[in-house]
Amino acid sequence: MKKTLICGALLVFVQQMNLVQAQDWKPVEGKIMTEWTEKVTPENAHQEYPRPQMTRDNWVNLNGLWDYAIQAKGAAAPSNFEGEILVPFAVESALSGVGKTVGKDQELWYNTEFASPKKSIKDHVILHFGASDWETEVFVNGVSVGIHRGGYDPFEFDITSALKSGKSQVLQVRVWDPSDDGPQPRGKQVNNPSGIWYTPVTGIWQTVWMETVPSSYIAGIRNASDLESKQILVTPQVTAAQAGQQVKVSAWKDGNMLAEQTIDPNGTAKLTIANAEFWEPGNPVLYDLKVELISGKKVLDEVGSYAAIREIKMAPDAEGIQRMMLNGKFLFQYGPLDQGWWPDGLYTAPSEEALVFDIQKTQDMGFNMIRKHVKVEPARWYYACDKMGMLVWQDMPSGDMGNGWEMKVGVLGSQTDRARTPESEAIYRTEWKEIMDDFYSFPSIVVWVPFNEAWGQFKTKEITEWTENHDPSRLVNSASGGNFEMEGTKITGDIIDLHNYPDAKMPDPGIFGKENIIVLGEFGGLGLPVDGHVWQQKDNWGYQSFKNEEELLNRYAGLMKRLEELISDGLSAAVYTQTTDVEVETNGLMTYDRKVIKMKAAQLKPLHDKLYQVSVK
The missing domain is CATH 2.60.120.260 (Galactose-binding domain-like)
Structure with a gap:
């Protein structure tokens, strides 16, 4: 009895100490x-x-x-x-x-x-x-x-x-x-x-x-799809697989099983989905997956997952201009440059609610894409994009800077690649491969961006082709903003990407659009510092600053009108800088603390909806 009382008192003391520490x-x-x-x-x-x-x-x-x-x-x-x-x-x-x-x-x-x-x-x-x-x-x-x-x-x-x-x-x-x-x-x-x-x-x-x-377990899953056959492809990775073990994979929707296949631990399940719906903005259909490691009738390990059927490709329009095709159709992709920074958590959103907030506001404003800029988010961010139908361009975080920079004819960046050390190159290759592997199964990701504005850019052609070969299911934007490798009029990778502030421009489609998709990878940067919602009270920075929301919206509306013209001429996508202010940058659609939305969704969505309705031959 005395021992029980002592243990109970100790437990209460520990709980009280934890509460004090938390307080x-x-x-x-x-x-x-x-x-x-x-x-x-x-x-x-x-x-x-x-x-x-x-x-x-x-x-x-x-x-x-x-x-x-x-x-x-x-x-x-x-x-x-x-x-x-x-x-x-x-x-x-x-x-x-x-x-x-x-x-x-x-x-x-x-x-x-x-x-x-x-x-x-x-x-x-x-x-x-x-x-x-x-x-x-x-x-x-x-x-x-x-x-x-x-x-x-x-x-x-x-x-x-x-x-x-x-x-x-x-x-x-x-x-x-x-x-x-x-x-x-x-x-x-x-x-x-x-x-x-x-x-x-x-x-x-x-x-x-x-x-x-367990001693034999499912250590990973790689989910893909084939649009033509309407199949979901699931490749499990099993650690310490034993003779006689198999993997059973099943696809589900609304609690109903749609397909099932049992494979060897090193195989790929091909699940044909009858009456399949394709994943896309406005209709982000996801299929639940159950993956079981079995021995006979015994389930040794089980994990849940999900997948979508969607395809991103390049194809020419009637004028021979290469276009970005989602599920066999041209869809203009438009979204903000999203840095993913927070004034209270820096790289880490304060909560799940906050993490999803930026995506939801972006969608409410009428954007259908987000370019995740030189940062990688937690898996739950991409999960939210998958569920909400938000397209994602994923940058490789930059590093090992030091390149020079010059412009060639106002269209292409021109410079020599960075001379990286063997250690630096190995670090880059290892992490880029890990990022592509770890986030491969998220259908929202449609474009990989290995380099941005020549920041630490090296061996451009080799790295781009390596990226394409490692994941041929996505488009590759080799060098967002410049320093392209060219063979004739063909640029390495799928995309030619211009950065221009503040106005909307694009490379000449007659020269560059026959071989590559044309995108405006960054533009805008219209700034509006909001007193009481800035990282510091002075020396804030923007590409072009305005005094009030009315001036800002009028300038932005002019940019959207110009985008409509460019889409007709051959532009496939554009990225506006940026989702939020970040530290001393005040170019955001929202303030850094997310408490002020500078241009309201009701004002922006009608402007953006017109972009998706532009007629393309």
């Missing part, structure tokens, strides 16, 4: 915040299942308050910590509760404990990280279980052998991120932010989670 956490003050900031708590920080393309019931979310320390690079694991950090928010962000910079000469250490997972003797425990920037080493009970280098791709480690007996396990993480002092992909992060360059993001910035799996 001590608060966002770092001093900058503007979104409306979701005040809703964030250590208990509710991104609790959604982080991998919608491959779901399991048996998982544990490890987000919350962890210990942290910043110390010299190469020092031993710390025994004392400086305070607590809210995972998954980067240490520089307000929502981390820390708001400190790290830099190339220091490392960020994390420390936490988690309850020992329930498992059989043959089960394995997999520890997952949505993303951590940049070099991440993971220790479980003092044992290094692996090192990952890459700031944008998910990774995992099998930690089974490092677990010990007892009720809890110790998890420590070491992160080193040199930001723009290193050659790695880092997007717009710099140590000294200004203009179009922003605050560094160091450490864990997406969900950390854990799952228990």
Whole structure:
């Protein structure tokens, strides 16, 4: 009886201490915040299942308050910590509760404990990280279980052998991120932010989670489709597959099974969908998938997924101008340049609601596409685009800058490629391949963009062709904004992409449109700083600034009228800069804190609807 009372009192004490710690956490003050900031708590920080393309019931979310320390690079694991950090928010962000910079000469250490997972003797425990920037080493009970280098791709480690007996396990993480002092992909992060360059993001910035799996288990799924045969193609990846095991794949809609096939673990299921509907904006039809690893009649492992049937291709119109074709039809693609930054969370949206908000507002405004600019989002962002019918162009995050730049005839960027070191090239290739592989199954992604404006651009022809060969199911925009490799009038890749501020222009279709799709990859940049909703009170920046919303809308309407003319002449897509203000940039359709929408959806949607109705021969 006395022992029970002591244990009960101890449990209450621990719960009270956790509550006190949670109450001590608060966002770092001093900058503007979104409306979701005040809703964030250590208990509710991104609790959604982080991998919608491959779901399991048996998982544990490890987000919350962890210990942290910043110390010299190469020092031993710390025994004392400086305070607590809210995972998954980067240490520089307000929502981390820390708001400190790290830099190339220091490392960020994390420390936490988690309850020992329930498992059989043959089960394995997999520890997952949505993303951590940049070099991440993971220790479980003092044992290094692996090192990952890459700031944008998910990774995992099998930690089974490092677990010990007892009720809890110790998890420590070491992160080193040199930001723009290193050659790695880092997007717009710099140590000294200004203009179009922003605050560094160091450490864990997406969900950390854990799952228990059997000794043979489904480790991955690659979903594709074939429009002509109306088939969904599912290729599973099975770890430690044994003789006699098979994989059963079934497709479902509204609770009804539409097709089923059993294959070998290294095979591809081809599910023919009767009366199939194609995925597209306005009709984003998704089919649920069930993937089971079986031995005889016994189900060893099971995951849920989904897929769509859709096709993106290049084909000429009646005038011989190459067009961007979705499911065999021309659809003008128009969307904003979306940087994916937040004043409170930097790379990390404050919540799932906030993450979806930007997509929903973009859709409400009448856009049908988003160009995700030199950043990769959590898988749930693409899941939302899949469900909502939003097309996505996905950039590779830039890095290893240093190129010169000059313009040729006002149309094409011309310069020599960057001379990267073997280490830099290997880092780029590894992460770009991982990004393409990890996000391959999201039907919303229709274009890969390996380079932007010659930022760290190298071996353009080779990298573009490698990208095309690695994923022939999508279009490739080799160099958004310039530095094209040409053979005659043919540019490497599928697309010729011009950047022009502020006016809408395009390359001559008579010269360039016979071999490549013509797009306006960036334009606009119309600025309107809104007092009380800016990152800093002075020295804000825009390509062209206006005094009020009326002036801004009138100028924008003129741009849309010009776009209509260009579509008729051969333009297939355009990207307006940009979704929101970001730090000192004030070119957004919305303010950085998302509290002011500068041009209302009711004003923009009629302008955009006309773009999709332009007659093309």
